[in-house]
Amino acid sequence: xxxxxxxxxxxxxxxxxxxxxxxxxxxxxxxxxxxxxxxxxxxxxxxxxxxxxxxxxxxxxxxxxxxxxxxxxxxxxxxxxxxxxxxxxxxxxxxxxxxxxxxxxxxxxxxxxxxxxxxxxxxxxxxxxxxxxxxxxxxxxxxxxxxxxxxxxxxxxxxxxxxxxxxxxxxxxxxxxxxxxxxxxxxxxxxxxxxxxxxxxxxxxxxxxxxxxxxxxxxxxxxxxxxxxxxxxx
Amino acid sequence: xxxxxxxxxxxxxxxxxxxxxxxxxxxxxxxxxxxxxxxxxxxxxxxxxxxxxxxxxxxxxxxxxxxxxxxxxxxxxxxxxxxxxxxxxxxxxxxxxxxxxxxxxxxxxxxxxxxxxxxxxxxxxxxxxxxxxxxxxxxxxxxxxxxxxxxxxxxxxxxxxxxxxxxxxxxxxxxxxxxxxxxxxxxxxxxxxxxxxxxxxxxxxxxxxxxxxxxxxxxxxxxxxxxxxxxxxxxxxxxxxxxxxxxxxxxxxxxxxxxxxxxxxxxxxxxxxxxxxxxx
Numbered sequence: 199x200x201x202x203x204x205x206x207x208x209x210x211x212x213x214x215x216x217x218x219x220x221x222x223x224x225x226x227x228x229x230x231x232x233x234x235x236x237x238x239x240x241x242x243x244x245x246x247x248x249x250x251x252x253x254x255x256x257x258x259x260x261x262x263x264x265x266x267x268x269x270x271x272x273x274x275x276x277x278x279x280x281x282x283x284x285x286x287x288x289x290x291x292x293x294x295x296x297x298x299x300x301x302x303x304x305x306x307x308x309x310x311x312x313x314x315x316x317x318x319x320x321x322x323x324x325x326x327x328x329x330x331x332x333x334x335x336x337x338x339x340x341x342x343x344x345x346x347x348x349x350x351x352x353x354x355x356x357x358x359x360x361x362x363x364x365x366x367x368x369x370x371x372x373x374x375x376x377x378x379x380x381x382x383x384x385x386x387x388x389x390x391x392x393x394x395x396x397x398x399x400x401x402x403x404x405x406x407x408x409x410x411x412x413x414x415x416x417x418x419x420x421x422x423x424x425x426x427x428x429x430x431x432x
Numbered sequence: 433x434x435x436x437x438x439x440x441x442x443x444x445x446x447x448x449x450x451x452x453x454x455x456x457x458x459x460x461x462x463x464x465x466x467x468x469x470x471x472x473x474x475x476x477x478x479x480x481x482x483x484x485x486x487x488x489x490x491x492x493x494x495x496x497x498x499x500x501x502x503x504x505x506x507x508x509x510x511x512x513x514x515x516x517x518x519x520x521x522x523x524x525x526x527x528x529x530x531x532x533x534x535x536x537x538x539x540x541x542x543x544x545x546x547x548x549x550x551x552x553x554x555x556x557x558x559x560x561x562x563x564x565x566x567x568x569x570x571x572x573x574x575x576x577x578x579x580x581x582x583x584x585x586x587x588x589x590x591x592x593x594x595x596x597x598x599x600x601x602x603x604x605x606x607x608x609x610x611x612x613x614x615x616x617x618x619x620x621x622x623x624x625x626x627x628x629x630x631x632x633x634x635x636x637x638x639x640x641x642x643x644x645x646x647x648x649x650x651x652x653x654x655x656x657x658x659x660x661x662x663x664x665x666x667x668x669x670x671x672x673x674x675x676x677x678x679x680x681x682x683x684x685x686x687x688x689x690x691x692x693x694x695x696x697x698x699x700x701x702x703x704x705x706x707x708x709x710x711x712x
């Protein structure tokens with residue numbers, strides 16, 4: 199699916215620094231993500247995990263440093279440029295779904311339309327994504343009627359719309375039971391196996407099946423490699 | 433297509449808000465229509481407000497010598513200015529358009545001579561005008577000069593007062609309408625904001641995010657335009673039946689303002705039934 203040159207990072211952050219006005223400072227940090235990599239970013243609450251994901255999604259602009267996607271710098275921060283960038287990403291926010299009256303089917307159709315897909319493709323792709331995540335049975339229920347855990351799956355479905363090259367997931371395992379966490383991780387591995395780079399963050403230490411994940415730890419605004427099981431690139 | 437349907441869904445989701453939008457648009461369009469009608473249908477009011485009182489100079493013929501004489505008299509005076517030249521047929525047409533009576537058909541002949549349309553300059557005083565009108569009457573080929581002196585006197589002052597009152601009322605109603613439109617749009621945007629935020633994360637372009645609320649806004653404007661058109665027809669018929677269409681009765685324009693006021697009261701009532709929080 200993704201044609202990243204072998205060995206070259208899909209996304210690279212070089213010397214990125216960011217500081218909220220008068221507040222928390224992140225970086226300087228370097229990060230490289232390769233296509234098909236599944237990366238867990240851990241850290242204590244307030245360590246800057248969400249901020250880092252927001253920087254990578256260009257929802258925040260770094261004070262210093264550069265982001266490169268396939269060796270090309272992300273320079274266009276105008277709305278159309280940001281939209282073009284986000285069409286290559288799948289983003290899952292820490293907050294819940296805002297559109298409580300919409301059903302999963304409607305939201306997926308809108309997310310696919312936002313990525314410029316036509317009606318027939320939307321129907322086909324929507325059914326495929328919802329089927330893969332086991333959402334078809336609840337596809338027509340308003341999202342307001344779903345539990346917080348179920349809503350996380352809907353958020354993942356939206357993030358997977360349009361075959362993203364990179365998934366950025368903020369606390370995707372929160373509010374999920376241990377069984378659902380395991381199921382969620384299996385799904386992420388399947389997505390990564392198709393060539394999508396997946397970066398997700400979670401509180402605390404990366405105790406989740408750490409042996410098969412590349413784990414990064416964020417502490418004091420600095421990023422460290424916690425483990426690199428398959429010869430991580432850091 | 434999906435964005436168009438989203439706009440319609442947005443309207444369907446909150447009927448109270450959609451009704452408010454239609455009412456606001458109806459109010460705005462009716463007000464605009466009334467303002468246009470008042471401006472176009474009341475030449476006397478227009479003349480009083482702009483202090484550009486019209487005058488007419490009747491000619492025995494529209495030959496070059498006569499016209500040159502009129503121009504020379506006007507150039508010497510500086511209180512009156514040339515506004516146009518009508519031949520006999522155009523003068524009859526102008527009368528028919530202004531008063532709704534076809535004099536040619538009525539009399540079997542055209543009683544109108546070639547006419548030079550004049551305008552009084554706002555700065556011209558009564559004594560100066562008298563002198564210039566007398567000079568114009570002495571020009572060879574000029575058979576008469578007509579100027580509604582009342583517009584320069586007490587009637588003009590009354591019309592100006594009525595005009596300013598009308599303008600003030602119109603401005604207040606327009607402000608009210610704008611405020612209501614902003615309230616209704618804020619509610620509509622709040623309805624869409626949750627979805628828009630989500631879609632912005634997934635790469636929706638700015639036009640895609642703006643399309644549904646705009647469809648809703650202009651969709652309601654279309655419905656309101658039809659409604660205003662019907663209302664304007666009913667209103668003008670009613671005023672004609674009641675004999676209130678006379679242009680010198682400035683207060684009759686207030687009758688036209690009653691309906692928009694009622695509409696705005698309805699809109700406020702509809703709004704107060706459903707409180708809308710600011711999304712900002």
